[in-house]
Amino acid sequence: MNFPFKIRLLFLFLFVFNSCETIPFLQGSFSGKEETKLHLPQIEGADTKRDRYEFSGKEIIISSDHPLASQAGMEVWKQGGNVVDVFAASSFAISVLRPHSTGLFGGGFAVIVLPQKGKWAYDFRERSPKKGTSSFYLNPDGSVVSGKTLKGAYSAGVPGNVQGILQIQKQHGKLPLSAILAPSIRYAKNGFSVYADLANVVSKTWPEMNPAMKKVFGIDNRAIREGELLIQEDLAKTLERIVENAEKEFIEGETIQLVTNYYSEYENFITSDDFKTYQVRVTDPLVSSTWGHTVLTMPPPSSGVHLVTMMNLYSEMQKRKSFPSGDVGEMIRIIESMRVAYRDRAELGGDPFYTTVPVPKLLSLGYAKEEVNEIEKKVVSGSWPGPKEESKKSESYNTTHISIMDKDGNAVSSTQSINGIFGAVQMVPGTGLVLNNTMDDFAVAPGVPNLYGLIGSKANAIEPGKTPLSSMSPTILLDEVGKTKMVIGAPGGSQIPTSIFNTLYRYLVQKEGLYESVSYPRIHHQFQPDRIFLDPEIKDSFPQTELPFYQVQYIRHRAKVFAVVREGDRLIGVSDPKGEGVPLGF
Numbered sequence: 001m002n003f004p005f006k007i008r009l010l011f012l013f014l015f016v017f018n019s020c021e022t023i024p025f026l027q028g029s030f031s032g033k034e035e036t037k038l039h040l041p042q043i044e045g046a047d048t049k050r051d052r053y054e055f056s057g058k059e060i061i062i063s064s065d066h067p068l069a070s071q072a073g074m075e076v077w078k079q080g081g082n083v084v085d086v087f088a089a090s091s092f093a094i095s096v097l098r099p100h101s102t103g104l105f106g107g108g109f110a111v112i113v114l115p116q117k118g119k120w121a122y123d124f125r126e127r128s129p130k131k132g133t134s135s136f137y138l139n140p141d142g143s144v145v146s147g148k149t150l151k152g153a154y155s156a157g158v159p160g161n162v163q164g165i166l167q168i169q170k171q172h173g174k175l176p177l178s179a180i181l182a183p184s185i186r187y188a189k190n191g192f193s194v195y196a197d198l199a200n201v202v203s204k205t206w207p208e209m210n211p212a213m214k215k216v217f218g219i220d221n222r223a224i225r226e227g228e229l230l231i232q233e234d235l236a237k238t239l240e241r242i243v244e245n246a247e248k249e250f251i252e253g254e255t256i257q258l259v260t261n262y263y264s265e266y267e268n269f270i271t272s273d274d275f276k277t278y279q280v281r282v283t284d285p286l287v288s289s290t291w292g293h294t295v296l297t298m299p300p301p302s303s304g305v306h307l308v309t310m311m312n313l314y315s316e317m318q319k320r321k322s323f324p325s326g327d328v329g330e331m332i333r334i335i336e337s338m339r340v341a342y343r344d345r346a347e348l349g350g351d352p353f354y355t356t357v358p359v360p361k362l363l364s365l366g367y368a369k370e371e372v373n374e375i376e377k378k379v380v381s382g383s384w385p386g387p388k389e390e391s392k393k394s395e396s397y398n399t400t401h402i403s404i405m406d407k408d409g410n411a412v413s414s415t416q417s418i419n420g421i422f423g424a425v426q427m428v429p430g431t432g433l434v435l436n437n438t439m440d441d442f443a444v445a446p447g448v449p450n451l452y453g454l455i456g457s458k459a460n461a462i463e464p465g466k467t468p469l470s471s472m473s474p475t476i477l478l479d480e481v482g483k484t485k486m487v488i489g490a491p492g493g494s495q496i497p498t499s500i501f502n503t504l505y506r507y508l509v510q511k512e513g514l515y516e517s518v519s520y521p522r523i524h525h526q527f528q529p530d531r532i533f534l535d536p537e538i539k540d541s542f543p544q545t546e547l548p549f550y551q552v553q554y555i556r557h558r559a560k561v562f563a564v565v566r567e568g569d570r571l572i573g574v575s576d577p578k579g580e581g582v583p584l585g586f
């Protein structure tokens with residue numbers, strides 16, 4: 001039967017929201033017993049890419065990195081949950097569905113706006129274990145032990161995802177944990193069809209996996225393939241124990257015993273005490289007014305502050321008449337805003353409990369003016385310094401983001417991660433947990449680039465209990481009357497702040513639609529390497545001859561933006577068309 005696309009969509013929602021457990025095509029994707037393919041007519045019947053990656057509704061929209069994670073959120077919404085329940089259910093679900101991107105042994109940030117209650121910034125990122133010190137990763141001569149922060153048991157920080165999601169849900173959610181975790185347990189237990197991206201990274205990392213991990217991600221001792229059913233039984237049991245014991249499971253439960261058993265073979269690098277003393281940090285979001293909106297973003301050790309600096313610098317440069325007109329001026333404004341913001345990140349970024357990050361100064365207009373004065377000198381004199389020395393370049397596709405907004409402006413923006421692809425590429429036997437490799441987000445030594453080519457200073461050095469600096473920058477924008485306007489965030493390592501900047505620039509400055517803004521080719525500069533990274537589609541329009549002092553590399557931008565906006569009485573969600581995600585709602 002070939003129904004028009006809109007009608008098929010209507011069927012989807014009638015089915016999903018009214019009889020979820022009995023729908024043949026959706027049940028197949030949940031249970032996977034008989035039918036392992038993911039069947040969402042929204043995907044299969046999409047006539048255009050836009051149909052596939054954009055969705056609008058009036059009540060609620062979620063945009064996440066996997067259709068079943070968005071669906072998990074809608075399942076609990078349908079049961080009377082609120083946006084925080086949607087966040088919690090989809091967060092646990094995405095841990096099952098994208099085990100190479102995030103997971104229960106990962107960490108994250110969330111910015112939350114509940115207009116009737118308040119606004120919060122939650123930091124549930126990994127912390128360095130008490131044994132974690134810089135010297136642990138250095139040879140006696142001060143050189144870096146190759147790969148120690150990147151792979152294996154010592155590259156993991158103490159995880160915060162479970163404590164963070166549970167605490168947020170306990171404080172602001174409505175539903176019992178059994179309802180919140182039901183979809184993720186089902187996905188883990190019954191399995192889901194392996195999609196291309198997951199199959200790809202399993203095959204790539206297969207040789208590095210420990211036996212426990214190979215058992216989960218392999219069939220007949222070879223890497224699981226696209227279209228095959230991924231069942232994660234131990235992970236399902238861990239999730240069931242979380243339903244039973246809530247936060248205690250990650251303080252003193254069986255899971256922690258299994259983790260500490262594993263670490264007894266690795267000098268007890270992470271101990272039960274590290275779990276007992278783990279604290280979720282709750283603060284106010286960082287608030288700033290720019291580009292006609294109130295920006296609520298995550299404070300340090302997130303890079304939200306650098307995103308706002310970028311926006312302020314751009315605005316300040318727009319006021320100066322000395323900049324060239326047209327595309328040339330616009331490129332200079334964008335690139336120089338990025339360069340300064342990433343320089344600040346490299347020099348000043350770190351855990352505010354251990355180092356002072358001068359946030360008020362970085363957000364001030366006086367600072368933007370001072371920095372723009374310096375840029376203006378280069379513009380006016382035409383004297384641009386040559387590119388600095390290169391640091392290594394990066395490649396990785398992981399981490400995840402969830403954006404949610406309902407019609408009353410309740411909103412959650414949360415980025416979660418195990419850092420690199422499959423993190424440490426080690427699984428704790430009996431738990432289904434893949435270790436993060438977030439210790440690599442510290443500056444192992446000043447000036448030594450991390451996985452994303454980012455450098456850091458002493459402010460981001462490894463110290464016991466400290467949180468590594470992060471590019472993750474979940475953000476929410478309010479309009480001029482204080483109503484929630486946009487929820488935005490992205491995975492993508494060092495490209496996270498610039499991907500958000502690019503999207504806000506297209507949407508708020510260039511006044512394009514959300515889908516166009518998310519999918520528009522991007523511009524990225526991260527201070528070091530001193531190079532502009534451009535999506536290949538911009539090649540013909542980039543005014544290279546007028547900008548000879550910039551070194552350019554054409555390379556596909558890695559970050560995937562997930563955003564929801566309110567336009568009148570409509571909510572519009574977009575998942576980045578380069579990914580597997582999907583917005584859902586109604």
Ligand code: DON
Binds near residue numbers: 417419493494
């Ligand atoms: O917190 C950070 O900055 C990194 N752990 C994020 C990693 C990431 O987004 C990888 N995505 N491609």
